[in-house]
Amino acid sequence: MQDRLNSLIDLLLPVFATLAALLVGAVMLLFLKVNPITAYSALWEGAFGSTNALAETLVKATPLLLVGVGICIAFRAGVINIGGEGQMVIGAILGTLIGLNLEGWPGWIVIFLALLGGFVGGAIWGGIPGLLKAYFNVNEILSTIMMNAIAVQMMNFLLRGPMIDPSQAELASKIPQTARLLEAFRLPRLVPTRLHLGAAIAVVLAILVYILLWRTTLGYRIRAVGQSPQAARYAGISVKRHIVLALLFSGAFAGLAGATQVFGVNYRMITDGSATGFTGSAGFNGIVAALFGQLHPIGTIPASILFGALLVGANKMQRVVQVPSALIIALNGLVVVFVVSSEIWRERRQRDRLRAAAIEGEADASGPSPAVDPEVGI
Amino acid sequence: MSDRNVLPSGQAKIDELEMVGIVKRFPGVLANDDIDFDVRAGEVHALLGENGAGKSTLMKILYGLYQADEGEILVSGERVEITNPTDAIAHGIGMIHQHFMLVETLTVAENVALGLKSTRGLLTDIEHVSERIDELARLYGLFVDPAAYIWQLSVGQQQRVEILKALYRGAALLILDEPTAVLTPQEVDDLFRIMRQMADDGHALIFISHKLHEVIEISQRVTVLRDGRKIGTKPTSETTKSDLGTWMVGREVSFRPIKSESEPGEVRLRLDNVSALSNRETPALKGVSLEVRSGEILGLAGVSGNGQRELAEVITGLCPVTGGSVFLEGEDVTDKSVAERTERMLSYIPEERMRDGMIRNFTVAENLILREHNKAPYARSGFLDLDQIAVHTGDLIQEYNVKTPSQETYVKSLSGGNIQKLVLARELSRQPRVIVAAQPTRGLDIGATEYVHQQLIRQRSSGAATLLISEDLDEILALSDRIAVIYEGEIMGTLDAHDATAEEIGLLMAGVRPDERSEAVG
Known part of the structure; x- marks a missing residue:
């Protein structure tokens, strides 16, 4: 009973933290002379108020989830992947190239190949920093950020030159974008909204990654390397190889997110010169979603939806109560700070419980009977 | 120096510092048992003893890091209270820690x-x-x-x-806690030159060490501690290496577990002229050769930091050799990986069990499968078989008498003894053919120590070849069939455990070869 209550509190802790963050946000809104209740109902309305709103929330959540699931793998291996933005861009480029060059092929084959291309592109972009870290001891935080810059410039170059929409090439405006994908090559929609198959793919992959991390020997080794490289090495696990693999997978999921954005939402690549213009910062927000989901792929699902909702709902709130967009970013930040802080609290509670349990176990051990308690060890 | 009471730094000298009747108890351990110690201006006073003899505790009390349960500290005859390092510094006491x-x-x-x-x-x-x-x-x-x-x-x-x-x-008085442990020989010479000058200038120096030749070289007086008690203080010029060696380790062997006569079989582990570097790139092993046979325990005695860690890691494949070869059951495995050696049923009980042997944030079950996680029954074609893992780790927990609330408990919340039992369960249950056990009982209480010893003897009976690396001479004498002594990366000699005495081993541990002995004793 006590246990159940404890785990319920643990589970609800992020929710309380989110509410606390919104409370602080309410104070900020009051300073701006905005009624927080009006503002928050607009936010709720915008995120969940209609089928369309809900669909938009899920559309925004999809790349966050894909990136976040990859982040779970990298962080579990003890490597920090800040390169989601670049990995998304490269995945999108590779996917788009496939989509634009296979005209006349059956749609589902092209979609499959394009998503695979995105997966591979991201894997390459994540794998390079992985190799650099494993074999040349290059800090992966730096290298993944650098790879972001390279990817963006590559995108800008390709979309202004080799990959530019032929019709734009003839115009003086020369908008840096590719041609639109054929209708047959677009990810099917799930309901008559913008919600596309990518969302379902992301959820399935989140479950598969959970299985990878906790049910396969490869995942076991990745987590071992992340928790203790020394113990992993001692047990004969190659730390280098698993660092590379983790970044490879991590990049692959971000790359897939990039390709999914092109094939499910935009149907073309277009650049405003920055990565954000294409990714909407999903490469970074995915990290937040993963951390929010306690680096657990399944936990990342609701976390992504929450951040998707904040992004979509905030737009509506901005329109309705006319607050500066910076406030929305601040609100996002508050949620992150509160949730991460509550995480520390949760860990402390858990540690205290474990310690209490261990002391009980020790006490049992010092009892007269050396026989193992039937409840112990099963 | 013009003023005889002032140091070159301008600080007043500490003519004499005395520690009188110091007693310090830790739960279950009497770390310092009524110790008197003094040091005077102008001398290097060496504090000698094995690990756990109480040297560090005594000096931490002097520097204010611990409080003595009984006893007092006098600076130039006046009683002082030192409750923290700031007090110590105010009284002119400085400490150079082993870890900077x-x-x-x-x-x-x-x-x-x-x-x-x-x-x-x-x-x-x-x-x-x-x-x-x-x-x-x-x-x-x-x-x-x-x-x-x-x-x-x-x-x-x-x-x-x-x-x-x-x-x-x-600082007018300096405590140097094993200052040479991390230095190259040239750096040691430099340090000694500086220490001599400081002593000449009127500083009081306390030199903590367990290296006899350094003590003889640098100190004017030497105090030996053993098991928390003071054995004696003598002017260094009136002692010899062998006296000090006997003082330091010479004692009655407390117990020898009853074990059958050894029936050594074929050679399972062989090192042929192996050399290796420490992680500081200094030579740690210099041409080590040894053999361990099936059904025997070879004890490797030595003061810590003489190449034991590197030897264990060279055998297990964690540290590359710079020369020589390692053979497992006659096969040259020098270039084989840790995993490949594991395949050949080599098990390793590591010295740093919490760092190398266990993953703190993994559960008991996850830690138990660490070495064999990708083999049956734990895994099938790349997937973990959670049911089988639960069954087998449950058996192991029972068999090795591990006290844990459940298999899902994180290892970080278990006691040291239980953690070592987990390591043993994992490493010994796989029926290893060769075992490297490094400091397997360090930090364990008597009950857990006995348990580890029983398990190692059980492995010996079932034919495993065991290399037991330990700084605890009692343990070496109790368990080993043969005893090798390592000193500065070389094997000083190998003795039959039947007629080896603690004194004999102590001398070898101090780097005194049998042929030098007559001279040392004389």
């Missing part, structure tokens, strides 16, 4: 100034500090650039910074 307390990314001057009040209030006064460092460096011959960053300095230079730090804070 320096911030790598700061400069020498910044490190020296760290924690001190600046003469300029909130602004730093690095120029002033640098001048004073230069001055002290000139006076003591401790040349080091105040503007250099710590990470740029060699270990020997970093140690000088530590000494400067103490002098800057006005």
Whole structure:
């Protein structure tokens, strides 16, 4: 009973933290002379108020989830992947190239190949920093950020030159974008909204990654390397190889997110010169979603939806109560700070419980009977 | 020096410091049992003893890191209270820790100034500090650039910074905790030159060590501790290495577990002229050759830091050799990986069980499958078989009598003894053909120690070849069939456990070869 209550509190802790963050946000809104209740109902309305709103929330959540699931793998291996933005861009480029060059092929084959291309592109972009870290001891935080810059410039170059929409090439405006994908090559929609198959793919992959991390020997080794490289090495696990693999997978999921954005939402690549213009910062927000989901792929699902909702709902709130967009970013930040802080609290509670349990176990051990308690060890 | 009571640094001398009747108890351990100790201006007083003899505890009490349960400290005859390092520093006592307390990314001057009040209030006064460092460096011959960053300095230079730090804070008495453990021979020579000069200038120095030849070389007096008690204090000139060796380790063997006569079979582990470097790139093993046979335990005795760690890691494949070969059951595995050696049923009980042997944030079950996680019954075609894992780890927990609330408990919340039982369960249950056990009972209580010993003897009966690396001579004598002694990366000799005495082994541990012995004793 006590246990159940404890785990319920643990589970609800992020929710309380989110509410606390919104409370602080309410104070900020009051300073701006905005009624927080009006503002928050607009936010709720915008995120969940209609089928369309809900669909938009899920559309925004999809790349966050894909990136976040990859982040779970990298962080579990003890490597920090800040390169989601670049990995998304490269995945999108590779996917788009496939989509634009296979005209006349059956749609589902092209979609499959394009998503695979995105997966591979991201894997390459994540794998390079992985190799650099494993074999040349290059800090992966730096290298993944650098790879972001390279990817963006590559995108800008390709979309202004080799990959530019032929019709734009003839115009003086020369908008840096590719041609639109054929209708047959677009990810099917799930309901008559913008919600596309990518969302379902992301959820399935989140479950598969959970299985990878906790049910396969490869995942076991990745987590071992992340928790203790020394113990992993001692047990004969190659730390280098698993660092590379983790970044490879991590990049692959971000790359897939990039390709999914092109094939499910935009149907073309277009650049405003920055990565954000294409990714909407999903490469970074995915990290937040993963951390929010306690680096657990399944936990990342609701976390992504929450951040998707904040992004979509905030737009509506901005329109309705006319607050500066910076406030929305601040609100996002508050949620992150509160949730991460509550995480520390949760860990402390858990540690205290474990310690209490261990002391009980020790006490049992010092009892007269050396026989193992039937409840112990099963 | 013109004024006889003033040191070159301008600080007053400590004519005599006495520790009287010091008693310190830790739960279950009497770390210091009524110890008297004194040191005078102008001398190097060596404090000698094995690990766990109580040297560090005594010095931590002097430096205010621990409080004595009984006894008092007198500075020049006057009783003083030292409740924290700030008090110690105020009384002119400085300590150079074995692990340097320096911030790598700061400069020498910044490190020296760290924690001190600046003469300029909130602004730093690095120029002033640098001048004073230069001055002290000139006076003591401790040349080091105040503007250099710590990470740029060699270990020997970093140690000088530590000494400067103490002098800057006005230390008249310096405690050096195993200062040579991390130094190359050349750096040791430099350190000794500096120590001699400081003593000549009127400083009082306490030199903690377990290396006999260094004690003989540098100290004027020597005090030996063993098992928390003081064995005696003597002028160093009236002692010999062999006296000190006997004092340090010579004792009645407390117990020998009853074990059957060994029936050694074929050679399972062979090292042929193996050399290797330490992680500081200094030679750690110099042409080590040894053999361990099926059904025997070879004890490797030696004072810590003489190459034991590297030897264990060379055998298990964690440390590359720079020369020589390692054979497992006749097969040359020198270039084989850790995993490949594991395949050949080599098991390893590591010295640092919490760092190498266990993953703190993994559960008991996850830790139990660490070595064989990708084999049946734990895994099938790349997937973990959670049911089988639960069954088998449950059996192991029961068989090895591990006290844990459940299999899902994180290892970090278990006690040291239970953690070592988990390591044993994992490493010994796989029916290893060769076992390397490094300090398998360090830090364990008597019950857990006995349990580990029983398990190792059980493995010996079932034919495993065991290399037991230990600093605990009682343990070596109790378990081994043969005893090899390592000193500065070389095997000094191998003795039959039947007629080996603690004294004999103690001498070899101190680096005294049998042919030098007559001279040393005479």
